[in-house]
Amino acid sequence: MSESNSLVRSTFILTASIFITKVLGILYVIPFYAIIGGEENLAPYTYAYQPYVVMLTIAGAGVPLAVAKYVSKYNALGAYRVSEKLYKSSLLVMSLSGLLGFIILYLLSPMIAEATLAGDGQNGVWSVDDITHIMRVISFAVIFIPFLATWRGIFQGYDSMGPTAVSTVIEQIARILFLLGGAYLVLHVFDKGLLLANEVATFAAAIGAIFALLTLWYYWRKRKPFIDRMIDSDETSIDVGYRSMYKEILLYSVPFVIVSLSVPLYIMIDQFTHNKGLAIAGVPSELHDQLLTMLNLTTNKLVMIPTSLAGGFAISIVPSITRTYASGRIREMHQQIRTSLGVLMYLTVPASLGIMLLAAPLYTVFYSYSATATQILMFYAPAGILLSLTSVTAAILQGIDKQALTVWIVLGSIAIKAILNLPLIILFHTNGAVLSTSIAMLFAIICNMMVIRKYGHFPLRSTVKEMLQIAAFTGIMLAVVGFIYWLLLHFLSVESKGQSLIILVICGAVGIIVYALITLKTGHAERYLGKRVGTLARKLHLK
Template sequence: MIAKILSAVYRIPLQNLVGNTGFYVYQQIYPIYGIGMTFALSGFPVFISKLIAEAQDDVRQKQLAYQSMIVLAVFSVILFVITFLTAPFLATGMGDPGLAPIIKVVSFMFLFMPIIATGRGYYQGIYKMGPTATSQVVEQLVRVLVIIAVAYIAAKHHWNVYRMGKWAMASADFAAVAAMAFFVQFAVKLMRTVKLSFSWEQFKHLSRRFLTEGGLICLFAAMLILLQLVDSFTIKNNLVLSGIPDEAAKSIKGVYDRAQPLVQVGLVIATSFATTMLPSLTESIRARDSRMFYRTASSLIRVSLAVSMTASIGMIVLMPQINLLLFGSVEGTSALMLYNLCIIFAALIFVNNSILQSSGSITMTFWALSAGMVFKLIFNGVAVRHWGINGASIVTVLSLLIIWLVMMQAMPERLRFDALFNHQFLTKLVLGNVIMAGVVYGVAQVLGNASRANAGLTALVGAIIGAAVFVVYAIFGKLFTIREWLLVPYGKRILKKIQEMKK
């Protein structure tokens, strides 16, 4: 959560310091960094940890770790060479040849992946989360500090946006070095003590597993980043095709990119509630208790939908104030409002993926992601030419809706209808959000947004009142069961308050 918040919040001072066009330059290349980050943090380490956990003894665990590091070394060198050499073509494809040097800088990050991913995966496989946690937070801290420092220097010395972008993206390499420092000793010890008996057949078999099983984990973890990558290649180009001048198109794309940190913060809120229930889900699978599994999964879906919808609707109502407070203008507010609906579907997709992975059904996940990506690729350009960045936001939301709907087909029928298509629950949830949105809108109208400071006060007061209204409604409207209240953070305290109020 610390790393996610850091990853979202730094974008606000960055945009304030370098402006819309500078932010556009950074965000155009960010998806390439994001994909590499996913490989090294939440994709391959998860797969390696699975391999390690399945191994019979300590010797075999270390052998698998060494073999994984060799496979990833080959894979990372190939990725580096392809990204570095194709940088001019990728930049041209994005409609901006000036981005090529920045892509080359980012490509070096892939070379650090083998040691980082293997170290994290090994320790996770033996149930030690400390090294992963500390390396992740330090990595983000280093990256954020370098980016803010670069943005400040660039603004002070009037660097052009491409020079700023090059140094800002170099933060990925500095951060990778900082993360790798936690695992260098482990890697050296591994190479000294483990006898590597690795036949060509074993190499092929392990590589195939990395590309299929590991690749699927990586793809799903990078879902939102992949949609952003499509935006990098389609939005600016199609804005220009619609008749908007080149420099203006860059600025508009920078405005559109304001949505990323907002959605990320919303998702942290929504998924942190859902994550608290995942141990219960795993426990029911281990105990082969299907009744417990369905009850927990249903609660997981309902709580995630309620929290994500409330966070999304609340932010949409307050978006003019949030936009002015964080970015200094209300440009693109309608596009940000539309994009914020992503929080609902991304949170539900996260939950569906957790349930499907727990029950061993992962094939549909790949087809769901493919369907959403194909939709985004086909319709994004057309939508941008007709409706500008509003069109891109609509297509992103529809892409996530498609991914979620396809994944729902793999869910047990009982879960689909009991958890999500329960008319009584949905009616209560929608009514609660309408009441909350009405109250927050009223607060926003009274307090207004005459200045940036005033917008900040309105956003803060509106958020607090909105959250309080929804919690009170959820209690008196009996939106959640007692068991669901116990599953959410601070649920016990809320239940105690309910009991005290009844007395």
């Protein structure tokens, strides 16, 4: 299989699994929202989840991708024994990392809770003790996740994406079933409190991780004989000591950790400054929990659906670009970059802007009608495009060995977010947090593209032209959908779930058809999705 076909296959497998996971991750919020009873009651879950994500990222998010890159590199050289040496020791190291991450989060929970509530805990629904307790419950999941993620990285290094894909989906399904079932039993069968229901919901992360580990163990038993044969075929004399091995791993993983931390830290900055900014702006304290939950949970879940595509690209593109860059196949590397950016924008731009246009019925269908949440979602949705580009361009920098520059760019974007966040929240309330995030990501994207152009010798002109074409096609689609939406609002109400669903189905179908016809006619669909799509266009007499 060629590098190009391998990249497409790997990207498809991972993107499909991540997309399924993201869709499940938004769909579960519908019954969870109904079980818990609104944004304010979801606040403890929101407050606890982000510190957990940050600690999880520090504990292990960088190492799995670094392991994948390391294993891929030495497998390409035929040094399979070096790869074996790495994966055995890395699993032990990441087990210890998970345990350490659990201890740190458990001990820091009171301070994080106090900083989060920023004095609102005295007058609001939730106290510092409440938030501390729920953070300590979710901290147990940190024990398992680094080991799990590293094991996935090992499979990816052997260019085996199936185990990662399947275990990711199973992890999400197990988590959601435990979360919904547990919350329902706590509130509606045993008649216990909201705090316990939120605790059960957060502990579901640990349950999902355990099921994912069992899935990987099943795949490992099947794949291990093939890996053993590869190791036996190693006729190289390459050997790498543990000291130099982990020095290389750290050089790889630290940038991955920093990049992975960017979005969780954006959200944590919001968590620490949002309520304080609203208080300075004079927004009543009883609205703070509700608005922050809208920002960091309910609207965020919707915005993240299109950006799930970026996750698959970011994971699969690093080993592929590493191979082509290391072997000097620059033209092939340019094609990989162009294809990844093109496909990503082809799918993400219309989806994100479609969410912006249909924000009101979309929020009503998934949650309940809210004019405030609709306005936040409309403002937030386009940021999904920036988030996708940030993730993928940062991953490309990893592939061309510009880790140090990646770190400085991400740190710069986090600094911009931290400096701008409070003033913008004071000026524009919750939308100010979205605006500061967008400015920070735009800075990172521009810097990443400059580095790719200079050190990857990548010509930007053709890519910029393709992005402008995609923007134009999306504009036409939005104009048609906007007109249909305007007509439907004369007969249907966005305040009704059923009528909002009808609006979404009709407008969504029209949008997909219009965009598909335009891109089939122009050949862009074939360019990004493959020759089979071109065959379809010819059968429809569009070409």
